[in-house]
Amino acid sequence: MxxxxxxxxxxxLNGEPEAFGLLVDKYKASIYAFVYAKLRNFHDAEDVTxxxxxxxxxxxxxxxxxxxxxxxxxxIASDKCRKFIRSQSARPDREFIEDQNFKDNRTVTHSExxxxxxxxxxxxxxxxYREVLTLHYLGGMSTNQIANFLRVSPEAIRQRLSRxxxxxxxxxxxxxxxxxxxxxxxxxxxxxxxxxxxxxxxxPTSEIKGLPWGVSLGAGLIFAILMFGQxxxxxxxxxxxxxxxxxxxxxxKVGEIPVDAVKVSTITSIASKGDGKGFAPxxxxxxxxxxxAPQAEGEWTKRADMPTARWGxxxxxxxxxxxxxxxxMNNSNGISAVEEYDPATDTWAKKTDMPTTRAGHSAxxxxxxxxVIGGARAWGDSISTVEEYDPTTDKWTKRTDMPTARSxxxxxxxxxxxxVIGGxxxxWGDALSIVEEYDPVTDTWTKKTDMPTARGWLSAxxxxxxxxVxxxxxxxxxSTVEEYDPKTDKWTKKADMPTARNALSTSxxxxxxxxxGGVSAEGTELRLVEEYDPIxxxxxxxxxxxxxxxxxxxxxxxxxxxVxxxYVGGPISAVEEYDxxxxSESVEPSGKLPKTWxxxxxx
Numbered sequence: 001m002x003x004x005x006x007x008x009x010x011x012x013l014n015g016e017p018e019a020f021g022l023l024v025d026k027y028k029a030s031i032y033a034f035v036y037a038k039l040r041n042f043h044d045a046e047d048v049t050x051x052x053x054x055x056x057x058x059x060x061x062x063x064x065x066x067x068x069x070x071x072x073x074x075x076i077a078s079d080k081c082r083k084f085i086r087s088q089s090a091r092p093d094r095e096f097i098e099d100q101n102f103k104d105n106r107t108v109t110h111s112e113x114x115x116x117x118x119x120x121x122x123x124x125x126x127x128x129y130r131e132v133l134t135l136h137y138l139g140g141m142s143t144n145q146i147a148n149f150l151r152v153s154p155e156a157i158r159q160r161l162s163r164x165x166x167x168x169x170x171x172x173x174x175x176x177x178x179x180x181x182x183x184x185x186x187x188x189x190x191x192x193x194x195x196x197x198x199x200x201x202x203x204p205t206s207e208i209k210g211l212p213w214g215v216s217l218g219a220g221l222i223f224a225i226l227m228f229g230q231x232x233x234x235x236x237x238x239x240x241x242x243x244x245x246x247x248x249x250x251x252x253k254v255g256e257i258p259v260d261a262v263k264v265s266t267i268t269s270i271a272s273k274g275d276g277k278g279f280a281p282x283x284x285x286x287x288x289x290x291x292x293a294p295q296a297e298g299e300w301t302k303r304a305d306m307p308t309a310r311w312g313x314x315x316x317x318x319x320x321x322x323x324x325x326x327x328x329m330n331n332s333n334g335i336s337a338v339e340e341y342d343p344a345t346d347t348w349a350k351k352t353d354m355p356t357t358r359a360g361h362s363a364x365x366x367x368x369x370x371x372v373i374g375g376a377r378a379w380g381d382s383i384s385t386v387e388e389y390d391p392t393t394d395k396w397t398k399r400t401d402m403p404t405a406r407s408x409x410x411x412x413x414x415x416x417x418x419x420v421i422g423g424x425x426x427x428w429g430d431a432l433s434i435v436e437e438y439d440p441v442t443d444t445w446t447k448k449t450d451m452p453t454a455r456g457w458l459s460a461x462x463x464x465x466x467x468x469v470x471x472x473x474x475x476x477x478x479s480t481v482e483e484y485d486p487k488t489d490k491w492t493k494k495a496d497m498p499t500a501r502n503a504l505s506t507s508x509x510x511x512x513x514x515x516x517g518g519v520s521a522e523g524t525e526l527r528l529v530e531e532y533d534p535i536x537x538x539x540x541x542x543x544x545x546x547x548x549x550x551x552x553x554x555x556x557x558x559x560x561x562x563v564x565x566x567y568v569g570g571p572i573s574a575v576e577e578y579d580x581x582x583x584s585e586s587v588e589p590s591g592k593l594p595k596t597w598x599x600x601x602x603x
Contacts, residue, residue, distance in 0.1 A: 034135060359375055366416050456472055462508070463508050468534060
């Protein structure tokens with residue numbers, strides 16, 4: 001439990017019900033998955049989850065220890081499940097209702113066999129195994145998160161997951177992960193709950209508790225004045241009513257929680273720490289303080305799926321088309337598939353396969369040609385291979401190998417030179433700080449100054465002649481941001497990302513860099529999008545994606561960001577478009593070049 005829960009609860013008790021939406025959004029997946037494990041019906045689970053949050057809000061004043069909010073939710077949800085099961089068992093038409101609910105669920109995905117397999121698989125497991133599988137696949141929770149939620153040791157959770165998986169066939173596990181991940185709560189759930197809460201009155205509190213982040217109110221005001229020149233209130237705008245949306249409709253422009261402030265770390269003083277840019281790091285290693293500027297216009301739209309579900313791929317933009325290259329489908333072996341996406345028609349076309357199968361590679365565009373660099377053919381098999389793809393002729397050409405074989409790397413283009421940065425020799429671990437420059441004209445490589453922070457599973461984007469490298473891992477997931485200037489061959493530390501993560505992808509639009517998806521420090525796949533302004537060195541939270549994604553890839557055309565594939569319990573083919581509302585025809589050239597990386601997922 002982090003200290004921002006107490007801060008949000010205080011806002012609710014002081015008459016701001018919209019703030020409770022932050023807690024709903026933070027814990028809804030966990031509670032929903034827990035309830036589904038008990039009730040085994042998606043519709044009923046959603047209803048009971050909603051009732052759980054409404055009761056928690058009504059009784060919020062009864063919660064004495066704010067840092068026990070999640071445990072309190074767990075107790076409320078358990079009680080709601082028991083009452084629901086008793087009420088259903090007492091109904092004379094119980095068997096008819098269960099049959100109708102099951103048929104309704106099957107209609108959702110048009111796959112009766114999948115639901116038959118899912119129900120049979122869950123029925124075959126003891127309650128404790130069914131519970132952890134559901135929390136993992138439906139709630140998207142990591143081992144540590146499940147352990148905290150159920151209040152048992154992480155080792156016990158690992159054992160339960162392992163034993164549950166050994167009791168199920170591999171194909172059943174695949175069906176289970178796919179089916180459960182498709183039924184995660186939609187963005188509209190939070191909106192519906194908040195709209196209900198706004199009609200419920202809880203008396204404002206008269207006492208002011210100490211601020212959870214450890215800064216006095218006066219110091220906080222001084223800090224805000226110094227940083228922004230004026231007091232910035234913590235106000236949340238009205239939230240529009242939402243309903244479950246079909247896959248081809250647009251999500252509201254501000255994402256799930258349209259708020260102006262999010263995660264607040266434990267800051268014990270406002271003395272300057274670091275390089276003076278952004279916010280001082282939390283002395284306990286938690287996330288940076290993250291004050292949100294007003295969110296820009298923007299909305300997410302579902303687009304046509306990729307023909308091949310995969311993750312650890314690369315995408316490149318050439319002449320208004322996006323090329324999805326390589327990746328992996330099974331956590332072990334790379335593929336060579338190349339598919340072309342046309343955003344204008346929302347259609348896909350098969351292209352000539354890449355000569356070398358691989359995932360965890362990087363790709364950059366120079367003069368209309370795509371250069372695919374490094375990656376891994378299979379688990380632990382990093383390569384140095386470089387291949388050039390010409391979209392005009394649909395042909396591949398072998399180029400000079402990269403000096404250092406590696407995967408989980410990233411690359412960016414400045415002045416028609418490709419800078420290949422970081423990565424790993426062993427896919428997981430053995431993070432590298434190596435920087436090598438490739439000149440496509442001469443087909444030669446040059447060693448450059450190492451990156452200060454060795455890391456793999458990172459992402460990079462170029463803007464205004466400089467390269468910005470984000471996140472990654474070197475034993476733990478990082479929030480580190482470093483700027484590289486190819487002209488001086490020097491590195492500079494920049495403000496950390498608000499959210500530590502690896503397996504993300506970044507793209508540039510209108511002078512801003514968007515960090516999309518990835519995996520959090522807790523091991524959870526993210527829907528998160530954060531925008532970085534290199535000029536001000538400040539981060540802003542943007543609208544969340546429709547789907548959480550580990551190891552996606554992104555590309556930009558006409559100010560719109562397209563996100564492809566990724567991993568959530570298995571490879572996905574989903575494609576989303578983010579409209580940043582940037583309408584200028586002169587998009588920054590580097591913004592049209594996706595700076596992505598690929599990876600192989602650890603089993």
